[in-house]
Amino acid sequence: MPRMPTLPLLHNPFYNAMNHSCLCFLPYLPFLLSSPCSASPPQKRFPLPSVISNPDKRNPELLRLQKLLDSGQLILFYRGADKMRKEAKRYRKKDVTPQELTDGLFLCYMIAKAPFLDLSDYNNVEWVSEHTDLDHTVKEFMSNSIPFIALTDKNSKLPNKEEALRLYLSAAALVIKQFHSQVDYAFKATEICADMLIDYASDMSGEQETRLFNTTSARGARSNNAQYIIKSKERGFIRELMTCFPTKAREVRKYLNLAGYEDKEIPALLNRTVGRVPEAGYLYKGLPERRE
Numbered sequence: 001m002p003r004m005p006t007l008p009l010l011h012n013p014f015y016n017a018m019n020h021s022c023l024c025f026l027p028y029l030p031f032l033l034s035s036p037c038s039a040s041p042p043q044k045r046f047p048l049p050s051v052i053s054n055p056d057k058r059n060p061e062l063l064r065l066q067k068l069l070d071s072g073q074l075i076l077f078y079r080g081a082d083k084m085r086k087e088a089k090r091y092r093k094k095d096v097t098p099q100e101l102t103d104g105l106f107l108c109y110m111i112a113k114a115p116f117l118d119l120s121d122y123n124n125v126e127w128v129s130e131h132t133d134l135d136h137t138v139k140e141f142m143s144n145s146i147p148f149i150a151l152t153d154k155n156s157k158l159p160n161k162e163e164a165l166r167l168y169l170s171a172a173a174l175v176i177k178q179f180h181s182q183v184d185y186a187f188k189a190t191e192i193c194a195d196m197l198i199d200y201a202s203d204m205s206g207e208q209e210t211r212l213f214n215t216t217s218a219r220g221a222r223s224n225n226a227q228y229i230i231k232s233k234e235r236g237f238i239r240e241l242m243t244c245f246p247t248k249a250r251e252v253r254k255y256l257n258l259a260g261y262e263d264k265e266i267p268a269l270l271n272r273t274v275g276r277v278p279e280a281g282y283l284y285k286g287l288p289e290r291r292e
Contacts, residue, residue, distance in 0.1 A: 049167045051160045052106045059103045078135045088145035096147040104145035111142045112171035125218050139175050140229050173258035182226035238273045264288045
């Protein structure tokens with residue numbers, strides 16, 4: 001994080017006023033370091049679908065993950081989920097079994113439902129710095145556990161294919177919306193305020209300065225990472241929706257709305273992902289004029 005120059009300001013006639021202003025910020029430090037780049041809100045409106053609601057058919061390891069998530073032990077949850085989503089790559093095959101599908105869907109459901117780590121807790125700041133945003137990585141690659149090819153294969157005999165596919169699309173939409181909540185579009189202003197506090201607020205202890213610097217750096221890095229992930233996931237999600245609904249623009253729009261996009265934003269989203277290719281023409285019908 002770039003540091004503001006100090007020596008020239010020592011001779012600046014406005015230095016004392018600036019120093020006083022910085023001190024006034026001290027009571028508001030917790031608010032400076034809160035959302036949007038903190039925890040995502042609990043997903044209480046993401047009910048357990050019937051296709052995975054039978055506890056007798058669940059993998060014991062998945063049940064252990066569920067207990068960690070329900071008890072709020074998010075670091076342990078993300079560690080376990082990361083291990084399982086890597087192993088679940090084997091589910092991405094055409095001849096997936098019903099049990100493999102159930103396991104993959106339940107893992108997908110839990111990852112989508114889990115909140116991001118809350119950076120207002122400094123223990124989480126230290127952890128994400130050491131483990132390179134593992135919560136972001138787990139959500140980014142959530143789709144590894146889903147046999148998308150099998151679910152969209154007309155010849156597949158998997159039971160409850162449509163319900164399973166809609167569960168996955170809802171989860172994917174929710175995750176994109178969550179990543180949008182991780183982006184701090186006003187981060188530059190927050191960073192400037194934090195730098196001013198570190199450089200000129202004489203009442204701050206060394207520990208306070210370190211925590212403020214580390215938290216601000218972590219928030220900036222996670223915000224940038226979220227923007228990168230969103231761009232990648234937008235392209236993949238649009239393609240998946242076009243595969244599932246090749247003629248049903250209303251269905252595509254429904255899931256884009258679930259992902260947080262308003263109708264007026266969809267033309268620009270389409271332009272930067274698939275473009276005005278013939279196979280995407282139906283998606284533009286009935287939408288507002290092109291918006292960049």
